[in-house]
Amino acid sequence: MEISYLQALADPAVFPVVCGLLGLMVGSFLNVVIYRLPLMMERDWQCQCAELRGEEAPQSETISLVAPRSRCPACGHAISALENIPIVSWLFLRGKCSACHAAISVRYPLVEALTGLLSAFAAVHFGFGWSALGAILLIWSLIALTFIDFDTTYLPDAITLPLLWCGLLFNLGNTYVDLSSAVIGAMAGYLALWLVYWGFKLITGKEGMGYGDFKLLAALGAWLGWQKLPLIVLLSSTVGAIVGILLIVLAKHGRQVPIPFGPYLATAGMISFFWGDQLAQYYEILI
Numbered sequence: 001m002e003i004s005y006l007q008a009l010a011d012p013a014v015f016p017v018v019c020g021l022l023g024l025m026v027g028s029f030l031n032v033v034i035y036r037l038p039l040m041m042e043r044d045w046q047c048q049c050a051e052l053r054g055e056e057a058p059q060s061e062t063i064s065l066v067a068p069r070s071r072c073p074a075c076g077h078a079i080s081a082l083e084n085i086p087i088v089s090w091l092f093l094r095g096k097c098s099a100c101h102a103a104i105s106v107r108y109p110l111v112e113a114l115t116g117l118l119s120a121f122a123a124v125h126f127g128f129g130w131s132a133l134g135a136i137l138l139i140w141s142l143i144a145l146t147f148i149d150f151d152t153t154y155l156p157d158a159i160t161l162p163l164l165w166c167g168l169l170f171n172l173g174n175t176y177v178d179l180s181s182a183v184i185g186a187m188a189g190y191l192a193l194w195l196v197y198w199g200f201k202l203i204t205g206k207e208g209m210g211y212g213d214f215k216l217l218a219a220l221g222a223w224l225g226w227q228k229l230p231l232i233v234l235l236s237s238t239v240g241a242i243v244g245i246l247l248i249v250l251a252k253h254g255r256q257v258p259i260p261f262g263p264y265l266a267t268a269g270m271i272s273f274f275w276g277d278q279l280a281q282y283y284e285i286l287i
């Protein structure tokens with residue numbers, strides 16, 4: 001019986017649909033992770049600081065990724081299961097809280113749609129098997145990191161470090177690259193940005209990026225191998241520079257306001273993961 005379920009799931013018409021639906025549901029959970037993980041980290045730091053000062057830990061409601069239930073930030077209305085269906089509920093409620101009619105950000109359904117679409121795409125790209133599973137895990141992690149970094153300029157270790165180990169684990173069986181390329185990729189990814197950081201700091205006396213960026217590039221190196229690192233850095237810095245200049249020109253950002261680099265690294269990593277080989281061909285023609 002179980003084998004026939006697995007055979008049905010492996011059907012090339014069924015697998016992407018299942019992965020897409022799963023992606024929609026996980027996208028809904030990623031919205032919670034994006035919102036709560038930075039809050040949880042901040043509370044953790046406050047408790048640690050209080051402990052170091054010999055004070056009592058500040059009392060506040062404990063939050064985790066699963067409890068308490070999601071609530072409307074404006075009125076505290078607990079969101080029911082029916083109001084929590086990915087995309088559908090947001091459309092049905094026309095982007096407003098059912099109790100107080102405060103606007104619910106369009107980013108929630110967009111994160112759900114993005115997660116669903118990219119999960120389905122990975123299923124089509126790789127077909128049924130471990131490589132699709134790994135690709136979907138990578139996509140979920142990169143989406144969470146992108147939005148957390150965008151909101152807070154942090155890339156939590158709670159995501160970057162397991163992502164690195166998972167990359168090495170999948171490549172133990174040469175899923176995407178051979179193991180030595182993955183191990184060298186993890187080390188070279190970290191070192192490359194570490195060198196840029198210290199070089200920049202010695203010359204300008206400023207910090208150009210955070211340690212989270214090194215860990216993210218190390219994780220991408222573990223998944224894609226060291227060979228793709230130049231492409232990832234080239235893509236992310238080109239797009240990052242264009243967006244950065246635009247933001248400064250449009251004067252929405254002062255030169256001193258940190259612009260998170262993680263979203264560019266994550267996007268460049270995702271593009272290189274799926275189309276790196278084709279892009280590398282063009283880039284060899286260019287140079």
Ligand SMILES: [Zn+2]
Pocket residue numbers: 072073074075076077097098099100101102
């Ligand atoms: Zn409300």
